[in-house]
Amino acid sequence: MKKMLVIFSTPPYQNSHTVEMLEAAMVGAVFDFQVSLLFRDQGVWCLQNEQNAVSLGRRTVGKVLQAMPAYDVSAIYACAPSVNAAHLDPSRLKPLPQLLEHSAQAILLAEQHFVLSA
Amino acid sequence: MKKMLVIFSTPPYQNSHTVEMLEAAMVGAVFDFQVSLLFRDQGVWCLQNEQNAVSLGRRTVGKVLQAMPAYDVSAIYACAPSVNAAHLDPSRLKPLPQLLEHSAQAILLAEQHFVLSA
Amino acid sequence: MALHLVYSIRGFSACHPRLQQEDVVVLLADGVYCAVNPTAADNTQNADLRVMTDDLEIRGLTTVSGKRIDYPDLVELCTQHTPIISWND
């Protein structure tokens, strides 16, 4: 089974790439890739609860993210130093990520066949 | 006479905006605006000598910049702290900019009617 | 006095050292993260800060520093200041 990691490093409404890359992750899972997501740097803001992009006329990233487990994208990681730097409470992130230090992220990267960046 | 400042904060080949904004500066000068350029942060790399974008099949930013004085865009400023941070030798920049500290940049901004950012 | 429209955290870092005393700073788009991040907020204590409510709500942000404004307030601020400078680093 091929392993695919998708990395998110920008805040959710900087551009449309976050939603578009989540779609790629879903399709990867549908095609039986083992898909993981890693949120690092300002990408950790994607996990902030209670987003609502209705007033923008666009899709809400938080809602698309919460549909991921239904598509068998269940490994959701966040960079621990990035979560700290953003002063986010990790227990309130949604979906709840596994926190990884930099060294654990290096190991995660090394395990992949394919790495995509939003 | 209306004063217009164009600010460049990205390196010259990050995207096409640098060349496109230089075109706006030239047209501003043709229409008798008093046009200044300010290069700050990674934008100071636009002033690096001997660029050559022929292998990209695109226009060379350094050459477009050197045509600016012919269009009466003669006030070319660079952020002194940014030039230092990039370890650039200010005497070798082309065209030769006037170096401004942050406080002088604040005064320059305050004098403008219009500020454009690339 | 100038009006500074700050579109990102890095935009605030670029804007901040180039402010004059009477200038007003509007945090909008991803600039609103500066209003929740105490590290950025430290620097903002000298600045007259406004925060776009719309952009806070889109991003799920609630407890923030700075005076909240909406689009009509932003238009009003634009009429009171010149030049208007966008910071999008």
Added chain:
Amino acid sequence: MALHLVYSIRGFSACHPRLQQEDVVVLLADGVYCAVNPTAADNTQNADLRVMTDDLEIRGLTTVSGKRIDYPDLVELCTQHTPIISWND
């Protein structure tokens, strides 16, 4: 071992703490500025660095650290490493 394609100075900052010992780092596009900037270069001493000659010449950069490569070399490096990761912060 992974191959890291670094497209910007900030991309290098993001890549560097996530490197493993045998990984190779290619500086290309605006990532080549890391090869002339001693501040960035300090961090690069532990990394096995390659620099795209084409991107140096486009930007007018000459005196740099790191081994220079061209596109055929980059293809060769890609065949020797997996995964291939782009850093474009």
Added chain:
Amino acid sequence: MKFTIAVHGAPYGSFANERALKFCQACVASGHEIVRVFFYHEAVLSGLNSTVPPQDEIDVTQAWADFADTHQTELAVCIANGIKRGVLSDTEQARYDKPSPTLAQPFELVGLGQLIDAMASSDRYVEFPA
């Protein structure tokens, strides 16, 4: 007061158009005049006549067209930035022998002089980056 508005960010790629539209609506609601909306950089693509936005999402091109229709606002697409990105009026399509015009109504392809001209007669210039 008179405003010149510049939009720099791509439709669907960025959120610049959505923000600029909200600003323009508030602007006219407060009794101000928008001399011209000028589309530059990737924002020229807001004037493309072939976009199909996802269901339940905003149609940026239509939203600008509706705004312009209601308030008689000029939607000006930079011709130099536009034609290289594929936004062609009937005239430009014929000139360059391309398959079909791609500029949506009521957008117009104009030179950069029209940006400077609008600024010269405006009290304020507000830019919406990507």
Added chain:
Amino acid sequence: MKFTIAVHGAPYGSFANERALKFCQACVASGHEIVRVFFYHEAVLSGLNSTVPPQDEIDVTQAWADFADTHQTELAVCIANGIKRGVLSDTEQARYDKPSPTLAQPFELVGLGQLIDAMASSDRYVEFPA
């Protein structure tokens, strides 16, 4: 070896296409196979048939078409990312009742499954960001 290439950056806005083309040329010159070039995000616009590049600058769409012609390479434009940005095949143009098709030959509009499918049969995946 077999490669899947992804391009993410806009033509004329970014330099992603220029870099990806150089990489692809070196790739086939070294005897490797490119299973598919997949255009995503703003790079879908590389498949637009109406772009008019500035004189003396590269024509990105034509350069890809020439490359594909020489090496029988598949140029795949993500259909979801493409139609929202205005890149329409004959079929999509008819389906959405738009004025004209805008997809250049020999680009094709395909689903995301075609990206994953190409990756599944490739040894390497290389991405060219904006």
